[in-house]
Structure formats: structure tokens, C-alpha cells
Amino acid sequence: MFGVVRQKVSAGGSPLTILGQTLPFLRAVASPLRSYSSAAKEMTVRDALNSALDEEMSADPRVFLMGEEVGEYQGAYKISKGLLDKYGPDRVLDTPITEAGFTGIGVGAAYHGLKPVVEFMTFNFSMQAIDHIINSAAKSNYMSAGQLSVPIVFRGPNGAAAGVGAQHSQCYAAWYASCPGLKVLAPYSSEDARGLLKAAIRDPDPVVFLENELLYGESFPVSAEVLDSSFCLPIGKAKIEKEGKDVTITAFSKMVGLALQAADILAKEGINAEVINLRSIRPLDRATINASVRKTNRLVTVEEGFPQHGIGAEICTSVVEESFGYLDAPVERIAGADVPMPYAANLERTAVPQVEDIVRAAKRACYRSMPMAAAA
Amino acid sequence: MSAASLSSSINVIRSASFVSDKSALVSNARPSSSSSAFLGSTAKLRFNPLSSPAASLRSSVVAAAAASNVVKEKQPKSSPSGSHLLITKEEGLELYEDMVLGRAFEDMCAQMYYRGKMFGFVHLYNGQEAVSTGFIKLLKQEDSVVSTYRDHVHALSKGVPARQVMSELFGKETGCCRGQGGSMHMFSKEHNLIGGFAFIGEGIPIATGAAFTSKYKREVLKEEGCDHVTVAFFGDGTANNGQFFECLNMAQLWKLPIIFVVENNLWAIGMSHLRATSDPQIWKKGPAFGMPGVHVDGMDVLKVREVAKEAIGRARRGEGPTLVECETYRFRGHSLADPDELRDPAEKARYASRDPITALKKYMIESNLASEAELKAINKKIDELVEDAVEFADASPPPRRSQLLENVFADPKGFGIGPDGRYRCEDPKFTEGTAKV
Numbered sequence: 101m102f103g104v105v106r107q108k109v110s111a112g113g114s115p116l117t118i119l120g121q122t123l124p125f126l127r128a129v130a131s132p133l134r135s136y137s138s139a140a141k142e143m144t145v146r147d148a149l150n151s152a153l154d155e156e157m158s159a160d161p162r163v164f165l166m167g168e169e170v171g172e173y174q175g176a177y178k179i180s181k182g183l184l185d186k187y188g189p190d191r192v193l194d195t196p197i198t199e200a201g202f203t204g205i206g207v208g209a210a211y212h213g214l215k216p217v218v219e220f221m222t223f224n225f226s227m228q229a230i231d232h233i234i235n236s237a238a239k240s241n242y243m244s245a246g247q248l249s250v251p252i253v254f255r256g257p258n259g260a261a262a263g264v265g266a267q268h269s270q271c272y273a274a275w276y277a278s279c280p281g282l283k284v285l286a287p288y289s290s291e292d293a294r295g296l297l298k299a300a301i302r303d304p305d306p307v308v309f310l311e312n313e314l315l316y317g318e319s320f321p322v323s324a325e326v327l328d329s330s331f332c333l334p335i336g337k338a339k340i341e342k343e344g345k346d347v348t349i350t351a352f353s354k355m356v357g358l359a360l361q362a363a364d365i366l367a368k369e370g371i372n373a374e375v376i377n378l379r380s381i382r383p384l385d386r387a388t389i390n391a392s393v394r395k396t397n398r399l400v401t402v403e404e405g406f407p408q409h410g411i412g413a414e415i416c417t418s419v420v421e422e423s424f425g426y427l428d429a430p431v432e433r434i435a436g437a438d439v440p441m442p443y444a445a446n447l448e449r450t451a452v453p454q455v456e457d458i459v460r461a462a463k464r465a466c467y468r469s470m471p472m473a474a475a476a
Numbered sequence: 477m478s479a480a481s482l483s484s485s486i487n488v489i490r491s492a493s494f495v496s497d498k499s500a501l502v503s504n505a506r507p508s509s510s511s512s513a514f515l516g517s518t519a520k521l522r523f524n525p526l527s528s529p530a531a532s533l534r535s536s537v538v539a540a541a542a543a544s545n546v547v548k549e550k551q552p553k554s555s556p557s558g559s560h561l562l563i564t565k566e567e568g569l570e571l572y573e574d575m576v577l578g579r580a581f582e583d584m585c586a587q588m589y590y591r592g593k594m595f596g597f598v599h600l601y602n603g604q605e606a607v608s609t610g611f612i613k614l615l616k617q618e619d620s621v622v623s624t625y626r627d628h629v630h631a632l633s634k635g636v637p638a639r640q641v642m643s644e645l646f647g648k649e650t651g652c653c654r655g656q657g658g659s660m661h662m663f664s665k666e667h668n669l670i671g672g673f674a675f676i677g678e679g680i681p682i683a684t685g686a687a688f689t690s691k692y693k694r695e696v697l698k699e700e701g702c703d704h705v706t707v708a709f710f711g712d713g714t715a716n717n718g719q720f721f722e723c724l725n726m727a728q729l730w731k732l733p734i735i736f737v738v739e740n741n742l743w744a745i746g747m748s749h750l751r752a753t754s755d756p757q758i759w760k761k762g763p764a765f766g767m768p769g770v771h772v773d774g775m776d777v778l779k780v781r782e783v784a785k786e787a788i789g790r791a792r793r794g795e796g797p798t799l800v801e802c803e804t805y806r807f808r809g810h811s812l813a814d815p816d817e818l819r820d821p822a823e824k825a826r827y828a829s830r831d832p833i834t835a836l837k838k839y840m841i842e843s844n845l846a847s848e849a850e851l852k853a854i855n856k857k858i859d860e861l862v863e864d865a866v867e868f869a870d871a872s873p874p875p876r877r878s879q880l881l882e883n884v885f886a887d888p889k890g891f892g893i894g895p896d897g898r899y900r901c902e903d904p905k906f907t908e909g910t911a912k913v
Binding site: 161162164190191195196198200201202203204205206207208209210211212213214231232235236240241242243244245246247248249250251280281283303304305335336337380382383384385386387388390391422 | 622656657661663687718723729883886896897
């Protein structure tokens with residue numbers, strides 16, 4: 101939650117205005133709600149990812165990074181800054197523009213025991229390589245009956261950025277999370293980024309690591325434990341960012357920030373929301389989500405991707421299947437608009453969930469909303 | 477026999493089987509400018525690195541002329557016994573046995589399929605044995621082979637026991653992949669057979685990655701003398717796929733120890749290679765990326781073997797990749813479900829007369845390397861081996877139900893956390909196969 105106060109959003113958008121209004125209130129409430137003790141240091145997500153890559157590459161010589169512009173350009177988003185100088189061109193490979201080719205090369209190297217980290221400039225480009233991610237990486241351990249494990253990490257920015265248009269803005273969480281054999285992670289804060297990337301690189305299975313371009317520049321406080329080089333977060337466990345008792349809001353990646361802001365607005369109106377940062381989309385931490393819903397009896401899922409067959413759909417179904425008797429209100433699903441992402445800034449704002457949408461949905465779940473016709 | 481008669485001994489094999497094939501007319505010096513699809517079956521080996529695109533055109537003519545000299549000159553070094561034949565008796569018997577194993581196994585697969593013991597997609601390799609045997613018998617156990625869905629014979633040549641391959645096809649627990657993969661997905665870590673891929677073109681980047689690993693191990697991990705090579709087998713249809721070109725580029729860019737072997741059998745299911753490709757001479761695509769492109773008669777195991785020796789040697793020495801186009805033919809349809817109506821019976825007859833097994837048999841008998849009786853004994857031995865494999869597969873149990881959830885992840889915690897808060901893989905019902913996930 102502290103991250104909300106210190107947010108330096110790198111692209112424009114309405115969240116800033118809400119931020120300004122809620123700032124004084126947040127500072128007062130911040131301290132008692134902190135879940136970790138004295139965190140004097142702050143780290144951007146970009147630095148968190150860079151340090152995680154650096155540490156894992158120095159710990160294990162089998163780890164290497166490959167992708168477009170990761171070397172001499174220092175990374176398309178500067179995530180791999182300094183790594184080429186430190187590890188040389190044998191371990192930080194600038195590839196030609198051949199997603200299918202170099203992803204397959206990474207998988208082939210993983211079959212033989214190396215640990216590649218394949219960077220996609222955005223996950224939209226992973227569609228050119230999706231055959232290798234699904235068919236030769238995810239399914240291989242199964243098809244070979246355990247002979248060939250694939251310790252590979254596919255990482256890159258996912259989801260909407262600012263004004264980049266339809267072909268650069270899709271969220272791939274739902275697509276990859278539906279495939280058995282893959283692990284799909286979506287960090288939010290710097291702590292998440294560091295811990296989950298380290299866990300992903302050490303993991304013996306293929307991991308799809310969905311970052312977010314707009315979060316790269318954001319700073320979050322990190323404790324000394326997080327900065328330790330053996331820090332690792334478990335894959336498959338969600339984090340309860342803010343505890344509450346009235347309604348459960350689940351989110352991942354950038355939406356966690358919006359959910360936390362929404363929670364603050366709701367708190368002013370007397371609704372104590374619990375915000376869950378999913379962290380791991382596959383495997384989904386159904387246990388934590390269901391335990392939370394059994395406590396609060398209401399659910400709102402938030403995601404940035406397309407609504408049909410999305411992450412929210414899976415969470416809602418999981419809750420309906422396992423905790424139906426505990427629900428006091430219909431489950432609410434917030435997702436991006438069911439259209440390709442428009443370019444115009446005002447339309448883009450309406451195509452991606454905003455804090456008001458989350459607040460409205462939470463109020464609806466608590467039967468406190470204004471009477472209105474079909475919701476957003 | 478003198479060196480001069482060596483090339484005539486190669487010609488003996490060729491002319492015996494090239495009954496009406498246009499390419500029989502070629503002399504070793506013919507440049508590659510005619511419009512026929514297959515220009516001679518001599519290896520056009522290129523030994524000088526290309527300095528410019530213009531040089532490549534000139535040197536292809538030079539290389540064509542040099543090819544026969546190369547083969548002639550190389551021969552005395554390659555046969556330690558001092559004879560002037562291309563192979564020793566042991567090598568010849570090994571090649572013969574391997575090809576007969578491939579043929580007998582595939583024929584048995586067809587029988588089993590029509591009896592209902594094998595199911596799904598089954599793609600047979602009859603007729604192409606020379607390519608698999610010619611290349612794979614020169615590899616070490618640590619070298620990797622990547623194949624497509626037509627992978628039974630590649631698996632057998634690489635050393636996977638026939639029993640395990642047959643069990644895998646029957647879907648039994650004793651298969652090389654415990655019945656999880658099937659006909660199209662043969663994997664063997666022990667023998668470094670890394671697939672078995674159903675998508676054409678999918679294996680090529682994987683093979684390039686395996687070659688990358690070999691180079692990485694030598695240069696970054698400093699494993700002394702790691703010179704493992706990778707051979708990627710794929711068809712003529714795949715040679716039009718984007719991933720193929722991406723990998724030709726990267727393999728040459730990074731000088732990876734890989735050999736790209738095109739098994740050009742002229743047909744991609746029912747699509748003729750000539751209808752699908754703007755320039756049907758696939759070997760030319762190698763020089764376009766800066767690597768040697770070689771065309772060889774894939775129905776002649778000795779010729780394939782000579783080319784393979786050179787290409788594998790190049791890769792082991794760190795000189796980079798080679799593209800080898802093998803002119804070959806599949807005697808059966810694309811798969812056992814293919815009625816095979818589009819291919820001209822005259823074409824099939826022409827290639828049937830060039831059967832690689834018959835050709836090798838003839839060569840060995842005429843060169844006094846083996847007697848008819850010895851070869852017949854091998855045939856008998858292989859028949860018994862294949863029968864035994866079928867019996868073994870029949871008698872093997874199908875996989876247990878608990879195998880359904882196994883091996884999805886190397887780290888089984890990937891199934892996540894159950895409602896009781898513990899990892900699902902720790903639930904005792906998980907190993908019984910009754911856990912709900």
C-alpha cells in the first residue's frame with residue numbers, strides 16, 4: 101500500500117489526480133498497515149529485475165539471456181542494462197528478429213541443461229513463437245515422460261502500455277495460463293519482481309514471466325531480506341496486500357496498484373476491502389482466494405485483459421465451485437473492454453479498467469451502489 | 477582397384493539403380509544451371525569459405541568440378557584396411573543391418589496398425605533408410621538427433637531399442653516415453669534423440685539450440701573438447717517454412733555445429749515439391765546464408781555416408797553448419813491413413829528400382845564384402861528382433877491411471893495449492909491418480 105503513495109507513474113492518466121487527493125489521508129493510515137518492518141530502501145521494478153538477472157547469472161554459469169536488443173542497446177526497456185559488459189556476448193545474446201527461431205533455440209538449449217532467459221520485446225511478439233512456448237517447451241516434459249525438463253524463462257512486458265495501439269497492448273495471461281505444463285507469473289512490486297524472477301530462473305519448468313511496461317519505472321520500498329541474493333518467492337502463492345473483511349478484490353500486475361487505490365477510496369466509505377495480489381496466475385492460488393472469500397463473502401476480480409475466458413472467469417468459477425455457500429452477492433468481474441485497444445488517449449482510458457470501475461463494482465457487491473442500469 | 481576406378485565403383489551403384497532417372501546423365505562437372513529438379517547425385521562440396529555473393533556462383537561450378545576429385549582423393553584415407561572400397565566389411569554389415577531393421581520395423585508397424593494395435597497418426601519411413609543410416613551411424617552417443625513425425629527409424633538408428641519403440645507405438649508403459657508421446661513424439665535422453673515433433677519446422681530451432689548448447693559448453697562452461705554435433709532431419713515441405721530460414725541464418729551467424737538434412741522425397745502429403753516451391757533446388761538455400769549447400773543421392777547409403785562424413789567433420793572442427801539435400805522417396809503414403817492417390821505409379825516404380833537396401837546388397841556382394849548367406853542371416857535376425865519387439869509390446873501393461881498427472885512439471889509443486897492449503901502434489905490421492913486437479 102505504501103507503493104501507492106510513492107507512485108511515480110511514467111505515463112499520463114487519470115490515476116494521478118486521485119493520487120493527489122488521497123495523499124494526505126494515505127500517509128496517516130500507511131504506518132499501521134505496513135506488513136514489513138523498516139524498509140528504508142526503495143527500488144524501481146526495473147532495477148529489481150536487473151539485479152535479479154545479474155545475481156542469477158553470476159550464481160549459475162548455465163543461465164544466459166537472449167532476445168532482441170538485450171545486449172548493446174542495454175535492453176529495449178533497459179532491463180538488461182550493464183549485463184553485456186559484465187558477462188560478455190556469449191551469455192547476453194543479441195538476436196536477429198526471429199522470435200520463432202530464437203525461442204526454439206532457447207528450448208533446444210534448455211533440453212540439454214542450459215537455463216535460457218528468453219526476452220520478448222513485448223509479449224505480443226511471443227505470438228510468433230507461441231508454437232515453441234506451448235508445444236516444445238510446455239508439453240515436452242510430459243511427452244517424454246520426464247526425460248526432458250525445460251528450465252527456461254520467457255519474460256517481457258505484457259498488457260497495455262500508453263498509446264501503443266491494438267497490436268502492442270494485449271494481455272496474454274489468460275492464453276498462457278490455460279496451458280498445462282507452463283507456470284505463469286505476474287509480479288507487481290519490486291519485491292515481487294525480484295523474488296519471482298529468481299524463482300523462475302531456478303525453476304526446472306518453463307515459466308512465462310509477465311511484466312508490465314508502465315510498472316518498470318515505479319519505485320517500491322524493499323527490505324533487507326528482499327535485497328539478499330538468495331531471496332526467492334514461492335511460485336503458486338498469492339499475497340494479501342491489504343487485509344480486510346467486507347469484500348475480496350483480486351488483481352495482478354498493474355491492476356494491483358489500482359485495486360489498492362480503490363481500497364482506500366472504499367475505506368473512506370466504510371467498506372473494508374481485502375486486496376489479493378495473485379503473483380502466480382498458473383498455478384492459481386485457489387486456496388488463498390477461497391479462504392478470503394469465505395471470510396468476506398464477496399468477490400471482485402480485476403484484470404486488464406479481454407473479458408471472455410479471462411483470469412477473472414477462472415477465479416469466479418473457482419469460487420463458485422468451492423465456496424458457493426459463502427457468497428452473499430454475485431461475483432463481479434472487471435476486465436478490459438471487449439475490443440482491440442484503441443489508440444486515442446481518451447478511448448484507451450475507457451478500454452482499460454480504472455479505479456472508479458473497481459470502486460463501483462465493489463459497492464455493487466456490497467449492495468451499496470446507486471441504482472443504475474447495465475454496469476460497465 | 478585404383479583411384480580412378482573408385483569413381484566408377486560409385487557409378488556402378490548409381491547406374492545400377494538409376495534406370496530412367498534424368499540425373500544419371502550428369503557428369504561430375506556439370507554446373508547447376510539447368511532447369512531439372514535434381515542435378516546429378518554427386519556431392520557438390522564446398523571447401524572455400526564464401527567471400528562474396530559473386531564468388532558463390534563461380535565457386536559452385538568449381539566445386540561441382542572439384543567434387544569428384546575430392547571424393548577420389550579422400551577415399552584412400554578413409555579405409556584403414558588399405559582396400560579401395562568405400563567401406564569395410566564390418567561397416568557394410570552394420571549399415572545393412574540398420575537399414576533392414578528400419579524397413580522390417582516399419583513394415584511391421586503397418587501390419588500392426590491394420591490390426592488395430594497401433595492407432596492415431598503413423599508415418600512410415602520405407603524407402604528413406606539410406607538417409608537415416610548414412611548419417612546417424614557416423615554419430616557418437618553424445619551427438620543429438622532431431623526429427624519430425626517420421627521418426628521411428630531415426631530412433632532405431634540412434635540406438636533406441638526396437639522393443640521400446642514398438643511399446644511406445646502401442647501406447648504401453650514400457651515405451652521409450654512410457655506411452656505419453658506416441659508415434660510422433662519419440663524422445664530418448666540416453667540416446668540424445670530429442671524429438672519427435674509433430675509441427676514441421678519445429679525441430680529445426682530445437683536442433684539449433686542443441687548445437688548452441690554444444691558450443692556454449694565448450695566456450696563458456698569450458699568443458700574441454702565438447703564437440704557434440706546435432707543433425708536435424710526434416711522434409712522438403714519444411715524447407716519453405718520461416719523457421720528453417722531463421723535457423724539457417726542464426727546457425728551460420730554463430731557458426732553452430734549443426735547439419736541440416738533435408739529428406740526431399742518430393743511430396744508433402746499430397747503437395748508436390750515442385751508445386752509448392754519457387755526454386756525447387758533446396759541445397760541452394762545454404763549458400764544464400766553463407767554455408768555450404770550439398771545435394772546427394774539419398775537412395776544410396778554410401779554416397780550419403782561420404783557427404784555426412786564431411787559435414788559432420790566440418791561441424792566438429794567448428795567450421796559451422798552445412799545444408800545437405802538428400803534426394804529420396806517414401807515408398808508408402810504420407811501416413812497409414814493416406815490413400816496415396818496423387819503420386820504417379822511410374823514415379824513410384826522408378827524409385828522402387830533404386831531401393832537402397834537392394835543397392836547396398838548388390839554392392840556388397842559384387843565387391844566380395846559379404847556373401848548372400850551372411851546377408852540373409854542378417855535379415856532373419858532382424859525379423860526375429862522385430863517379432864520379439866511386437867511380443868514384448870503386446871505383453872506390456874498399459875500405463876497406470878496415476879501416470880496421467882505425472883511429469884506435467886519437473887517440479888510437481890507446479891500443480892499449485894489445494895483447498896487444504898498444502899501443495900496438491902503432497903496429497904496421497906495424487907499418486908493414486910484419483911486426485912482432482
